[in-house]
Amino acid sequence: xxxxxxxFWAYTFIWIVLAFYLVTLSVRLRSLSAQIRRLKNRLSPDxxxxxxxxxxx
Amino acid sequence: xxxxxxxLETVCxxxxxxxxxxCLHRVFLGVPTEVTMGVVQRIFYFHVPSAWVCFLAFFVxxxxxxxxxxxxxxxxxxLAHASAELGVVFCTIVLxxxxxxxxxxxxxWWTWEARLTTTLILxxxxxxxxxxxxxxxxxxxEARFAAVLGIVGFLDVPIIYFSVKVWRGHHPIVFKTxxxxxxxxxxxxxxxxxxxxxxxxxxxxxxQRFRLGLLREELQELREQxxxxxx
Numbered sequence: 001x002x003x004x005x006x007x008f009w010a011y012t013f014i015w016i017v018l019a020f021y022l023v024t025l026s027v028r029l030r031s032l033s034a035q036i037r038r039l040k041n042r043l044s045p046d047x048x049x050x051x052x053x054x055x056x057x
Numbered sequence: 058x059x060x061x062x063x064x065l066e067t068v069c070x071x072x073x074x075x076x077x078x079x080c081l082h083r084v085f086l087g088v089p090t091e092v093t094m095g096v097v098q099r100i101f102y103f104h105v106p107s108a109w110v111c112f113l114a115f116f117v118x119x120x121x122x123x124x125x126x127x128x129x130x131x132x133x134x135x136l137a138h139a140s141a142e143l144g145v146v147f148c149t150i151v152l153x154x155x156x157x158x159x160x161x162x163x164x165x166w167w168t169w170e171a172r173l174t175t176t177l178i179l180x181x182x183x184x185x186x187x188x189x190x191x192x193x194x195x196x197x198x199e200a201r202f203a204a205v206l207g208i209v210g211f212l213d214v215p216i217i218y219f220s221v222k223v224w225r226g227h228h229p230i231v232f233k234t235x236x237x238x239x240x241x242x243x244x245x246x247x248x249x250x251x252x253x254x255x256x257x258x259x260x261x262x263x264x265q266r267f268r269l270g271l272l273r274e275e276l277q278e279l280r281e282q283x284x285x286x287x288x
Contacts, residue, residue, distance in 0.1 A: 003097045003161040010100040010157040014107075014150055021146050025265055032272040039279040043286065 058271075062264050069261035076254040083247040091244075100158045102247060106255035107150040108176075112214050113259060114144030115183065119211035122204035134200040135270035137207050141186050143262050148180045171224035175217045182210035 084102045091098035121137035124130075155173065156166040167173065186206050193199045221228050240248075 002095055006097050006157050006161050007099055010097075010154045011103065013153045013157070014103055017146065017150050017153070021262070025262070025269065029265065029269050029272070032269065032276060036272060036276050036279060039276065039283060043279065043283060 059268070062268055066261060066264045066268075069257055069264065073254065073257050073261055076250065076257065080247070080251050080254050083243075083250065088244050088247050089241060094162055097158050097161050100154050102251045103255075104151060104154040104158065105248070106251045107147045107154070109252060110255045110259045111144050111147040111151055111179075112217075113256070114140045114147060114263075115179070115207075115211050115214060117263070118144060118183070118186075118207040122207035125200060125204045126208075129197075131196075131200070131274065134204065135274065136267055137204065138190060139263055139266035139270050141183050141207060142266055143259060145180065145183050145187060146262075147259070148176070148183070151176065152180060170228060171220035172217060172228040175213055175220050179210065179213045179217060182206070182213065186210060 080102070084099055088099070088102075090096055117140035118137045121133045121140065125133035125137060155176075159168070160166050186203055189203055189206060190199060193202075
């Protein structure tokens, strides 16, 4: 089993690159969804006045 | 569109999860060891599909950029941006795993051989493409510049493909076993399975990254709406 360490490092790097990308993608997706939800809440019309709600929740 | 993308994502995820396990099993336990290169040849079951997906991603950038310049619909620009990011990710894998294979086989991590050099150029072009995004305030101007770079950058792909033949580089024909000319059927099946798996992985990631682009646009619209209402 000569050169087994090269095989090990190659597959390790592949998984590191893919895992890192998946994590960053997932974080960005979650962060954007949360921002959109917050903005939608802020822009949704106030049931009393009919104007957009200005709450910072 | 959101619902369709989510369904496609679920289907792709299930397929990729299953196929990755099968691929790893076959790569490490199923295929025979190549006679001249030994165990390091097994790197190529993921290295070559990564290269294929990298070219596929840049082709999507190329086609989407043409469609953007033609129609001026932002959805094509979003798709091109998403695919360029994925192309760079898979090209990174190619450029890391290639030298790891080269060290024990060629005795060097890197050589300025035609295929390697042109692949590095391709990588740098699309890294520049990603850096270009977000550099200007004008969204339309940014999309136009990126589209032109996305199209021009893809011209390197056929050069990479034919570089081994044209410049007689020593980038190998990877699969050879038992001293015969043909490819061992088990190796061929495993290789094809890895190609399919990586293509599906690309589809899965592209859907997710495309959704991210759509969410960014939605956020931008909401911010503009908020500014108008706030004014």
